Amino acid sequence: MSEGCPFHQPADATSQATMTSPTGCPVSRDAAAFDPFGASYQLDPAEALRWSREQEPVFFSPKLGYWVVSRYDEVKAVFRDNLTFSPAIALEKLTPAPPEAVKILESYGFAMRRTMVNEDEPDHMERRRLLMDAFLPENLEKHEAWVRELVRSYMDHFIDKGRADLVEEMFREIPMTVALRFLGVPSEDAKELRKFSVAHTLNTWGRPSPEQQLKIAEDVGQFWQTAQAILDRMRDEPTGEGWMYDSIRMHHQHPDVVPESYLRSMMMAILVAAHETTAFATTNAFRILLSNRASWNDICENPTLIPSAIEECLRAAGSVVAWRRIATEDADVGGVTIPKGGKLLLVQASANRDPRHFENPDEFDIYRHNSAEHFTFGYGAHQCMGKNIARMEMRIILDEFVRRLPHIHLVEDQAFEYLPNTSFRGPTSLWVKWDPEQNPERRNRGVLENPTHFHIGAPIKEDIVRRVLVAEVAREAEEVVRVDLVDPYGRELPDWSPGSHIELVSGEWRRYYSLCGKRNDRHRLSIAILREPSGRGGSLHFHGTIKPGDVLHIAGPKNHFHLDETAERYTLIAGGIGITPILTMADQLKALGKPYTLHYCGAGRRTMAFLERVERDHSEALTVHASDEGCRLDISTALSSVAEGEQVYCCGPERMLEAIELLAQNWPEGTLHVEHFSARSNILDPEKEHAFEAVLTDSNVTLQVGNDQTLLEALTAFGVDVPSDCCEGLCGTCEVAVAEGDIDHRDLVLSRAERFAGDRMMACCSRAKGDRLVLAL
Ligand code: HEM
Ligand code: FES
Numbered sequence: 038m039s040e041g042c043p044f045h046q047p048a049d050a051t052s053q054a055t056m057t058s059p060t061g062c063p064v065s066r067d068a069a070a071f072d073p074f075g076a077s078y079q080l081d082p083a084e085a086l087r088w089s090r091e092q093e094p095v096f097f098s099p100k101l102g103y104w105v106v107s108r109y110d111e112v113k114a115v116f117r118d119n120l121t122f123s124p125a126i127a128l129e130k131l132t133p134a135p136p137e138a139v140k141i142l143e144s145y146g147f148a149m150r151r152t153m154v155n156e157d158e159p160d161h162m163e164r165r166r167l168l169m170d171a172f173l174p175e176n177l178e179k180h181e182a183w184v185r186e187l188v189r190s191y192m193d194h195f196i197d198k199g200r201a202d203l204v205e206e207m208f209r210e211i212p213m214t215v216a217l218r219f220l221g222v223p224s225e226d227a228k229e230l231r232k233f234s235v236a237h238t239l240n241t242w243g244r245p246s247p248e249q250q251l252k253i254a255e256d257v258g259q260f261w262q263t264a265q266a267i268l269d270r271m272r273d274e275p276t277g278e279g280w281m282y283d284s285i286r287m288h289h290q291h292p293d294v295v296p297e298s299y300l301r302s303m304m305m306a307i308l309v310a311a312h313e314t315t316a317f318a319t320t321n322a323f324r325i326l327l328s329n330r331a332s333w334n335d336i337c338e339n340p341t342l343i344p345s346a347i348e349e350c351l352r353a354a355g356s357v358v359a360w361r362r363i364a365t366e367d368a369d370v371g372g373v374t375i376p377k378g379g380k381l382l383l384v385q386a387s388a389n390r391d392p393r394h395f396e397n398p399d400e401f402d403i404y405r406h407n408s409a410e411h412f413t414f415g416y417g418a419h420q421c422m423g424k425n426i427a428r429m430e431m432r433i434i435l436d437e438f439v440r441r442l443p444h445i446h447l448v449e450d451q452a453f454e455y456l457p458n459t460s461f462r463g464p465t466s467l468w469v470k471w472d473p474e475q476n477p478e479r480r481n482r483g484v485l486e487n488p489t490h491f492h493i494g495a496p497i498k499e500d501i502v503r504r505v506l507v508a509e510v511a512r513e514a515e516e517v518v519r520v521d522l523v524d525p526y527g528r529e530l531p532d533w534s535p536g537s538h539i540e541l542v543s544g545e546w547r548r549y550y551s552l553c554g555k556r557n558d559r560h561r562l563s564i565a566i567l568r569e570p571s572g573r574g575g576s577l578h579f580h581g582t583i584k585p586g587d588v589l590h591i592a593g594p595k596n597h598f599h600l601d602e603t604a605e606r607y608t609l610i611a612g613g614i615g616i617t618p619i620l621t622m623a624d625q626l627k628a629l630g631k632p633y634t635l636h637y638c639g640a641g642r643r644t645m646a647f648l649e650r651v652e653r654d655h656s657e658a659l660t661v662h663a664s665d666e667g668c669r670l671d672i673s674t675a676l677s678s679v680a681e682g683e684q685v686y687c688c689g690p691e692r693m694l695e696a697i698e699l700l701a702q703n704w705p706e707g708t709l710h711v712e713h714f715s716a717r718s719n720i721l722d723p724e725k726e727h728a729f730e731a732v733l734t735d736s737n738v739t740l741q742v743g744n745d746q747t748l749l750e751a752l753t754a755f756g757v758d759v760p761s762d763c764c765e766g767l768c769g770t771c772e773v774a775v776a777e778g779d780i781d782h783r784d785l786v787l788s789r790a791e792r793f794a795g796d797r798m799m800a801c802c803s804r805a806k807g808d809r810l811v812l813a814l
């Protein structure tokens with residue numbers, strides 16, 4: 038088989054797989070069968086591509102003539118590099134128009150040009166920056182009150198009916214009305230524009246029949262003319278308010294960056310961008326939330342969960358499921374060669390369910406800590422400019438429903454229909470029912486008062502917490518208690534993998550604890566808390582106060598200490614309370630039948646938690662190093678036999694980890710994995726810091742990072758959603774790629790070799806040594 042092919046043809050299968058890709062690679066049977074207009078993809082694109090995520094994450098689809106990309110990292114890599122993978126074909130018709138349809142379009146003078154989403158650099162970024170202001174979080178807040186009024190007025194129409202198709206009654210209308218108001222377009226044009234925008238979707242991403250093509254061409258032609266007529270009217274009002282007016286003014290000031298052809302094309306494109314995307318996303322969100330009643334009930338009880346619930350809906354049931362790019366040169370995606378001119382279908386819906394990035398991706402979990410890392414809004418330089426408008430609308434709609442109609446249910450056995458196309462996904466109707474007698478506002482008008490105020494942007498980490506009940510507190514060793522947590526309603530808790538932790542939250546206190554129970558018990562999460570009199574107070578607080586029956590909050594489970602299950606053999610080293618993640622790893626390796634050795638060190642047996650369980654379950658692999666028995670761990674001896682193909686996992690006190698890291702500094706990448714308990718120093722002292730400049734190459738902007746600010750804070754303030762978690766340099770979530778500049782590394786995530794390479798840093802704590810850093814963001 039040639040290099041760079043996605044699929045190896047079995048040696049004995051010469052008669053099979055005669056189909057080849059444009060690079061001469063054999064096409065696998067699954068790839069040949071993939072049909073983006075077939076029932077399974079239309080019904081559930083992520084499920085339809087499960088085989089691809091598992092076996093062939095980049096493949097050529099002969100039926101579509103595209104290279105399909107289905108895994109998270111590969112989709113991200115393509116989105117990030119918009120020079121090698123141009124968005125020029127993002128709005129290209131997937132099904133070419135027959136000559137009759139072309140004639141119809143010509144008769145309307147249809148000449149759609151590139152807008153923003155399909156424009157190349159440098160024009161794209163120049164334009165994006167000129168037109169970005171209205172989308173910035175601080176400029177969106179003013180829209181909140183009228184969006185809520187709008188939502189209320191729509192709900193007033195059907196609140197007493199007891200049954201409604203929410204798509205027809207409001208979800209289709211509100212995003213269009215909001216978009217028009219944002220643009221400054223008079224709303225009397227709404228109805229016609231909505232009809233046209235549906236035609237535009239089918240025209241661009243659908244597979245219409247030749248007859249449908251003619252009808253669609255008529256609608257698109259009329260859309261084109263209507264867009265011009267509206268623009269002409271708007272031009273007469275030089276001081277008009279709204280984004281289209283801003284664009285017209287920018288056209289006058291910078292006609293080369295915002296040309297005339299752009300204005301008309303953008304008028305059409307932005308309506309599609311803003312309308313169907315949000316209408317479908319809202320419909321999908323309600324369908325999935327109402328099908329997961331426990332989640333619905335939780336947000337009714339606690340509406341501050343709405344932003345994270347919306348993000349999970351966008352991940353699990355997004356409205357934009359696939360987006361397109363074209364290779365401008367021969368390029369590599371996940372080891373597969375994409376030839377120059379090769380077209381790519383990036384299936385975001387599939388990437389959003391990739392287990393390599395999202396734990397238990399098939400579970401719907403509104404408490405998921407990293408849902409906002411979904412690709413439904415795209416990623417990189419072209420990432421959706423309107424994401425925070427869509428989030429705002431969806432959050433307000435949901436907030437009004439959980440207050441005014443918490444008792445709605447989906448009508449059973451309804452058939453869901455979808456517009457057949459590759460990219461936009463949402464049912465054309467959504468029937469719900471309820472008993473109007475039970476409407477809370479009939480008894481208490483107060484439900485309409487004090488609506489939840491949502492901050493604009495990605496969800497706030499602190500809000501994403503799950504309520505749990507303390508089921509048991511048991512002594513495990515001197516100064517160590519095990520705490521078992523269950524769901525207050527007896528429901529299942531999320532699945533987790535070895536090395537995972539949760540964050541325990543109580544008032545001001547937030548502390549990480551590794552999970553140490555049995556993985557197959559889905560109703561119980563166990564952690565162990567060591568009383569540390571010299572710590573920062575968290576352990577004393579939790580150790581001393583928690584008792585059975587208490588209700589606590591947790592964030593997670595999350596895993597920053599993954600066990601790679603593919604190694605040939607393993608050495609596990611635990612120091613003191615570091616046994617907690619290591620024990621779950623040992624359990625897993627034993628279950629997998631993998632060879633491993635386990636070193637468990639402590640001051641004395643009386644202080645070593647779970648010793649009995651470790652000795653019972655892992656006796657053959659175990660060496661106990663109890664200092665008071667005179668058998669301290671000799672690290673160099675323990676690690677002297679580490680062989681090629683082996684992996685080492687360690688968790689314990691800082692001094693022990695430092696010694697191990699020093700010893701392992703010349704080991705091949707990926708051999709040593711450590712988990713630290715706490716950061717070394719993360720307090721930002723403006724007296725001791727200096728300000729620096731961060732140049733973002735993908736976004737073509739330069740930010741100032743003040744001496745009293747972290748890089749992460751500066752990025753977030755500008756609206757760049759860099760994911761973060763611990764904010765202490767411990768977890769690796771906020772990693773950003775660095776193209777130039779000396780880095781002052783302050784994290785505990787990167788290895789020495791990675792630091793030396795100088796091509797990445799943790800934005801939450803690390804800084805520039807000099808005046809400037811250039812980031813690939
Ligand atoms: C671009 C999705 C709502 C305006 C995009 C892209 C996607 C997307 C996938 C392409 C990203 C890329 O190429 O990396 C969505 C979804 C929405 C939504 C799922 C609702 C849930 C909106 C709204 C507006 C909007 C409400 C405006 C009011 C835009 C614009 C771009 C864009 C202007 C082009 C950005 C650029 O190329 O620089 N959107 N969108 N979108 N979206 Fe949205
Ligand atoms: Fe955890 Fe930065 S957020 S390392």
